Every structure is written in structure tokens, then in C-alpha cells.
Amino acid sequence: MNRTPPIDVLRKLRSEVGFGCPIDNCANPYLEWHHFDPPWHTENHHNPEGMIALCTHHHKVADGGAFTNDQLTAFKNNKVQAEKVKGQFDWLRNDLLAVVGGIFYYNILKVLQIDGHDVVWFKRDEEGYLRLNVKMLSILPRERALIEDNIWKNIGSPKDVRSPPQGKELQIDYENGDHLLVKFLVVETATLGYKKYNNEAFFDDRIKYPITVVEVNYVVGGTGIEFKSSGTTINQIRLGDGFIFDGPTGMSIKLNLVCRQNPSLLPYSPKSRVSPCPCGSGLIFKQCHGLLV
Template identity: 55%
Template sequence: MNRTPPKKVIQTLSQEVGFGCPVPNCGNPYLEWHHFDPPWSIENHHRPEGMIALCTQHHKNADNYAYTNDQLVEFKKNKVNSEKVKGNFEWRRNKLLTVVGGNFYYETPRALVIDNYDVVSLTRDESGYLLLNVEMLSVSKEERLVMRNNCWENIGTPIDFKCPPSGKEIEIKYENGDFLSIKFYVINNKELFKKNFDIEAPDSLEFPLTISEINFEVSGIDIKVSPKGTNIQTNQFIRNFSYNCGVGMMLNLGIKWRQNWNLVPVPSRRAASCPCNSGYRYKHCHGKIELGG
């Protein structure tokens, strides 16, 4: 059984805690799934009554027995905290403007796409709240960050990791220099927009506006993408606005990305397409016999 719960269980657990970590004074919207009754090590199960949604830090605390089962049950019932969480994350319901590669993308779900990988994308749930999706790329085989709809699926072993309870920032860095940061903040009017970006806000922007700024670096091939621009020669246009497009910044670099090597399943035939979605056959990608390094 996969440790990631089915979609219906995830929905139940997320709704139960108001879409934020239920530990008092937390409320972080990026969640993991803790099995406590019984623990996963004793029985593999996905019964919601024996599980709770927690942020990464409080999940680690729970794994180290920081809370009793009775406390976890009380957290699940903490509707007061749940309502507080919803209020604190009202910024997630604003219109979204993503700033990446020196350009502005308004209400554009696939913010950063590289070689058909959605590195950063944002969707909305049935209540209109933003849901963050991340798939970090690397030329290293080591595990890198994967998040689906605000749910952590993989982090690996970063040397630096920030994710405060406000949910307005994720910053992660690995030993080889791979780096990703996503920062959210609110701008309430055109005057503040011009002050912040030194450019007039188009009339089509709807305020208050949530800004998402993306920084992404890949070590070994020297790729740097920031809100102000990139170091990639094929992408030098900046300060342009795009509206309601399917894709924001798209780069086709033709690189064989190698992150999360141990998580890629082996297909039944070596000549089949590689499950990593690189577009290569498995035998020429993750199934290649001599890879070096």
C-alpha cells in the first residue's frame, strides 16, 4: 500500500482541519498525513479516524511522540483553529499574478514549465483557495521537492528549508546548490503596484492582488530564474504581461533531468517510455546501464 492516501481521504483530512495544520498557533497550509491509530509502522492503513493532517514540522514532532493520541484527536476537532486558519489565508483567494523570469503572468496556472515538467503550478480548490504544486528539477539523482495540491510528497535531504506557518514562503536548498523559493504577498492597489515594480499596473488587474515570486536555480548547468530575469540567453524579454494563459514561462532545454531516481518505477519493457516523462525510452533514460556520476 502506498503511504500517500487516496484523494478522497486527503480531501476529508484537509477539510477536517480547515486546510491548515491544526496545532494551536500554526495553520501552515502545506500538509502531510500522520497515521497515529495505529501508526503506519504497525499497520498500513488510510482510515481517516486514525489519521490527521499536519505541517511538516508538526508531523515530525508527532512521529517523535510529542503528542498523545488523545491530543491528536482533539486537534482534529479544533474547529475554532480551523476557522482562524481560513481567515488567515484569505490571500489565497485573491487573483494571482506570478512574477518569474522578469515577466508577469496573471491568473496563469502553469507558472514555470521546463522540458514539459511543471516546476511550479497553481490550481484552485472548490472553495477558490490556491493550491501549490512543485516539482524541482536536478541533474543529480538525489530526491528533490515534490508537492501536489499543497500536499508534500517528497522533500529529500535539504541543507536549508523554510516554510513558516503563514504559508507565504517556501525556500529550499540542497547541498549541490539546487535552490527554489516561492514567496507570496499582497498588493492592494495600483499605487502600491507601481511603487513595488516601477511599472504601471494594467487596468485588467483586479486588486487586492496576490503576488507570487519564483526563484529557481539548478546547479551543474547554471540555470537561474528569478523575478527579475534569467541567465538563459533564449529568454531575454522582460516586463511583459500575459493574461489567463495556460502556461507562463516555458523553457525547452533538452536536458535529461535525473532527480528522484529511486522513485521512478521500472516499466515492463526497457523500450517503453520512461515513467519520468522525459520523452525518452526507459533504456535511454533511467534504465540506461552506464550513467556515470
């Protein structure tokens, strides 16, 4: 049995905790799933009655035996706490302003795209809440962070992950320099937006306040490519600024990278090791993800 639960189970687990970690004073919205009754190593199952959604930190704590089954069941069944947690995320229903590579993108949910690959993007759920999606790229054949609608699907072996309670910041770093920082803040008025970013576009009548701003910093290690909220750097050359309203995609750039991340997520293994690698790198399998087989 695949350890990843079916999507309907994931939705149930997220919903019952109010879309945030249910442990007191946490409410982190980036969730994993924990099998506790029975544990996964005892029985492989996806019974939602014996599972709970937790943040990465509290999942590790739970794996270490910090909570009893009765405590975890109580967390699942505490509807008052779930509503309290959910109420802390009203800022995720605002219009979105993404700041990446020195450019502002208003109401554009596909925030960063490289070589046709979505790297950072958002979806709105049926209640209008923004859900974060991440697919980190790497030139190394190593597993990298993968988040689907606020659910961790993969993370690899980062040297550091920082995700404080309330979910307004997420930072992931790997030894080779691959880096992601997603940082949220709420801007209540045009004056406050102008004061922070020194950009008169915040006075445009098309902007509906309050807005949620997401700043994205992203580095592909070993390539000289760096996207910051203040600008884009490619091989020490600084690019771009601007303010863009609406559209299908925010920062979309062609770099012709040979990306080899997340080998465990390949759709299939070729019959021949000299066939093209299914990751789309253009290399033959034995010279790309086949190195790990």
C-alpha cells in the same frame, strides 16, 4: 499497502484542519499526513479517524512523541480552530500575479514550465482557494520536492527547507544547487504595486485589487540556469521582462535538459536495461534511472 493515502482521505484530512496545520500559531498550508492511532509502524492503514494533517515540522515533532493521541484527536475535532485557520487564507482567493524570470503573468496558473514539464503551477479548489503544485527538476538521479495541491508527496534529502507559519514563503535547497523559493505577498492597490515593482502595468484596468503576487526563484543545479523574479539567467546571459495578461502558461522555456529526478516515481521499470528510460530523458534505462536499481 502504499503509504500514500487515497485522495478522498487526503481531502478529508485537509478539510478538517481548515487546510492549514492545526497546531497553535502555525497554520502552515503545506501539509503531510501523520498516522497516530495506530502508528504506521504498528499497523499499515489509511483510516482518517486515526490520522491527521500536519506541516512538515510538526509532523516530525509528532513522530517524536510530542503529542498524545488525545491531543491529536482534539486538534482534529477543533472546528473553531479549523475555521480560524481557514480564515487566514482569504488572500489565496485573490487574482494571482506570478513574477518569474523577470516577467509578470496575470491570472496564469501554470507559472513555470521547462521542456514541457510543469515545475510550478497552481489549481483552484472548489471554493476558489489557490493550491500550490511543485515538481522540481534535477539533472541528478535523486528524489526532489513534489507537492500536489499543497500536499507533500516527496521531498528527497534537502540540505535545507524553510517554510514559516502562514505559508507565505517556501524555500527548498539541495546540496548540488537545486533551489526553489516561492514567496507570496498581497498588493492592495495599483500605487503600491507600482511602488514595489516600478511597472506602470499595475495601473491597467484589467487588474482587480487586491491581488496576490507570487515571486518564484528557481535554479537547476549544475546547469547555469536560474530564474529569479528580477530576470532569467542562462549561462550568464540575462533574459526578458514584460507583463502578460491571461493565457495557458507563464514562463515556458525549452532547454533540452536531461532530467533524472524522483526515480521512485517512475511509472514502470523496463523489461530490458537497454530499453528507453521511462523518465523520457532519451537515455537507455541502465544509463539513467537504472543506475539506482
